[in-house]
Every structure is written in structure tokens, then in C-alpha cells.
Amino acid sequence: MRVALLGFGGVGRALARLLLAKRDDAPFLVTAILTRSHGWWVDASGIDLAGALSRSELPSRGASPAIGDLPCDVVVEITTLDARTAQPALGHVRAALRARKHVVTANKGPIARAYRELRGLAAANGRLLRFEATLSDCLPVFTLRRAALPLAEIRALRGIVSSTTNHILSAAARGVSFSDALAEAQRLGIAEADPSNDLEGHDAAAKATILANVLMDADIRMEDVRRAPIDEAAARDATLAARDGARVRPIVEIRRAAGAVSASTGPRRLDPLDPLYAVDGWSMALELDTDLAGKVVVQLHDPHVEQVAYAVLTDLLEIAGY
């Protein structure tokens, strides 16, 4: 299966390393790598991934081929995130599906902004659209729903889906200041470039929108999600709560009531018997309240960028029928 990578930053490079390490098991040939400002490389017979990883600039300069003209079966959309506008990722995903290519994206924006449209476009073109990495690295969410929760109705969701804000409140529980914890997240490249995206809950709202629309068949917009910020006051609450053995965590909640789905994000105080209490630091988790399976919780503890790449790989493997 021939793969085109749109974007070759941290996730793209981690994916290339993973594909190299698993080349005997994973049946993929990377035939195109396109970047915004570091050139491009297209070779229908397969790109030397080790060579690509060793370069800071790809060999071809100037205008790259159109997505529809790439010699590939699946397009991996991992350009720089812009959750608010969803561009240029949304345009890439549309172009790829219209050109009858499968799509794997790690970009929240297109799924948060246009899930129904893209789902329809994929179906109309007989191709698959996969986006496991958009939510919380390789936390099994959409894969889990398809494989382990078939026919089940998801009635409510609760989760910790933002590493940055969970790290800040976890650090506050240990007495670390808000600004020091934020600075650490920025230094590690985990906080988004504009920290307000995390702190004011835009990132969590995008993810709540994806969860509601994909897992609960809702049709809400990011702007419908009620947001309370993770700010210095929330961090102070986290410090105080820890003295009582509680934790304050950044929680998204989605419920269906009287037919309508409502979503919110903000700090919540949890006691130790809450399944989300122990989801500390950079960890993320989701609690699914279902009719047929009861209450199921998944957690991913202390992920790194390699776990984003792995989520993309699991989507690729599913598309390849692995």
C-alpha cells in the first residue's frame, strides 16, 4: 500500500522511524513526502525513508504536485495543527478523498469542523477516513468503538483529553506553580504554540466536538461546547484539593438529555475512587457510559510523540486490512 505523507515534522518523522523499524511487518511503501517549507519528494517506486530522515531539506523545491496526482493509495495528513480554522488540513483531506484516496489524519481541525461532510465524502468515494490520533495520541477510542463496542449506544462520555492542562493541574497538586508547569509543557513542545488554545479550552472543545459527533452521532459545533478555563485559580484549587486527597483535573463531559447532546470542558474535583483520578501528568483517558457494555474506561499513561505516530500506524494497518 502506497502512502503519501503531508507534513514531515515531529509526528511525520516519528512515523517514518516506525515504518522503518517495522518494515518487515507493515506492508507500506512511502511514495511521497510534502512539506510546506522544506521541499518535497515524490518517487512512485518508494522513497528511501532513512535518507529522508537524514535531511533537513527534501530534494525537490518549488510547487509540489497536487494531492490528486500523488502516486499513492492513502494520504496521511499530519501538517501543522490549526484547530480553529482547520486549514490547510481540511482542504487536503477533501482533495484526497475526492481523488479516491484513503485518508489518515492526526489533525483535529477537519474532524471537529466537518466530520459529517468528510464522512459523506469518504462513503461517496468508497474510501476510508481514519483519525485515531486526533483525540489523545494512541488512546484507543475510535478503534475501540468499532472493534469492542459494536451496536452499543454511547449515552455519555467523560474524559481527560488535553495533556497540557492535565500536566499543569497535576503539577499544581505537587505545589508547582502554574507558570512553571506551563513553561515546562512549552519547552517540551506539548503545549500548543498559542497556550490560550489549551488553557481556554479550545483544544478540549475541538476534541469534545469530535467525540460527540463521531461516538454519539451528534451534530454540534466547537462553539457549542461550554468552556471553563484552566487558569491560575484552577491551579490553586488543585493545590488545595491535593491536601484533602482529591485532584482537580481538566474534564470534558458529554451527555445526551431529552434528545439533545450537550458538551462542556473545565476543571473538576475528583475523589480517589473516580476512574479519572489516577490519570496524572501527561496522561489522558476516556470513560464511556454505554447501554450494552456498561461503563468502560481507557487510559493512556505518559505518552510521547511516538504514540501519535503509532496511532497513525494503527489506522494505516486497519486500512490495509492487517
Next chain:
Amino acid sequence: MRVALLGFGGVGRALARLLLAKRDDAPFLVTAILTRSHGWWVDASGIDLAGALSRSELPSRGASPAIGDLPCDVVVEITTLDARTAQPALGHVRAALRARKHVVTANKGPIARAYRELRGLAAANGRLLRFEATLSDCLPVFTLRRAALPLAEIRALRGIVSSTTNHILSAAARGVSFSDALAEAQRLGIAEADPSNDLEGHDAAAKATILANVLMDADIRMEDVRRAPIDEAAARDATLAARDGARVRPIVEIRRAAGAVSASTGPRRLDPLDPLYAVDGWSMALELDTDLAGKVVVQLHDPHVEQVAYAVLTDLLEIAGY
């Protein structure tokens, strides 16, 4: 897809109710129900499940047809559990696979005793063997591994896989006596008929064996699992630990070290930031330490018998290519 049910007790009846409720979505026709002492019913054109549920005795008496002669594509093995001998379930699974029928079983015994043999038999006959319900009701374990953790090596496992012993230690944390908690589990039909099977760790050892052999490609026997009992002393420790904000839980642990896989089960003291701390009461959970996905945890909170039937249904749906 034509389904034969071997056994029609609590799980079989819950499965029949589920198949009735989902008959528009789940493409299954039950063509045979065999019981040990309440008769049998075979009808290649499909059994009236509502009728079967309303009867205490099935219409046909005397010797039932051989498994290989049943008019079915898949055999669901849900006879009475006997984890130690694995019979008669093991014989049923062998006979079904040899007759080129897919098999779904909720019986630990055959998988704990003979996984490699049965895996080989399934492969040789080109059929699927599925057993999600053997571990912890519909806690997503084997499905999760196949769908969400492809190519990943599972280096270590830790879990709570026995409802009865977790209930006893959870109750002890609230000050309930060992004998009262055990009696409640027996009254609810959750404790096995012989409570020593749960308390002395045979049940957990069977499940640890399944986990080690299926998820970590080991080849251990139930007798290789080191067992410490869940007894009155463990319950006293649980009561004392709760006063310090800790919990004592029944933990299975499986590790690979120097090439060999070792497994144990017994009470362990956990602090509130342990992902298994909040797995309280009848709940169960598994922590998977992997190379590619990092540390992933799944939990199932307070399941009922319907969740065992649902696990069987998810296996059936996978076999049907749903």
C-alpha cells in the same frame, strides 16, 4: 450466519435476549440450543428465541446430535464452567473446530489449558476461535489487542480479573466482614460454586495463563502461576489500608524477564495514583505495558451477566465480518 448455543443458562439466556433485541442489526440465526439436562432444540430454519426463553425445558429429549452434525457456521460454547478440568467445554471446542465451525467460548478452561492446540486447530481448519468473555466479561482485551495494539509487543501486564475477590476486598475497605462479602457474591451468583476457586486464586491463575499465552506468546500452565490467597488476613489488610487512603486489591501480574514469562496472583496494596486503585467492587481492569503504545489501561465498571453475553456477541459480530 447460523449459530449453535451449547448451554442455555444465565449467559445463554442473556445472549438470546440480546440477539432478539438486536435482530435488525445482528445477522444471526440460532439453529441449535443444546443443554446438559434441560433438553435440546435443533431447527435449521431458525429457532424461535422468544419461545426458547419462555420454556424451562427444550422440546427434544434424549441424545442430542453430535456437534459436527449441527446445522451451523459457528458454535457458542457457554456450558457450565469448570476451569480446572476444562471439560466438557474443551471437547466441544475441539469437535466444533474439527467440523470446520467457528467457535466463540466464554469458558476459561479450554483457553487456559489448551490455547496453543486450539489455535493450531482453528488455523488448520481455516476457522476463527474467539474468547473475549473468558477473561473479564466484556472488558476489551483480545479485541483491543487485535484492533488497537497491532505489532506492539506486550512486555508486562497487571490486572484485576476476578469480580468476587475484588468485591470482598472492596467491601473490607468499607468495614464489611470477609464472610458477609463472600456470602453476597454467592447470593448474586458471581462467586464460583466452589469459593476456593476464587479465593485460592485458581480462577485468577487460569486468567493469568490466558493473558500470558495469548497476549505475550508465552507457554505457561495454570500451575506455573504463583498464587497467594484472598483470605481473612488479606481482608484485614484491606480494612487497615483503607484507613491510610490505600486499597488492597487482587492483582495478577505477568512479566517477561530474561526471556521467561512469570505470572503471579494475590493481594497488593495500591496507592490512589495507581491506575487500578479506582477499580472497585465488581469492577475489573487490565494495564498493558507495551513497546509501541506505552502504558494502556482498560477498565470495566460493575458489570452484570448481560456484559458476558455482550462479549460473546462482539466475538460473533467479528466472525460475521460486521
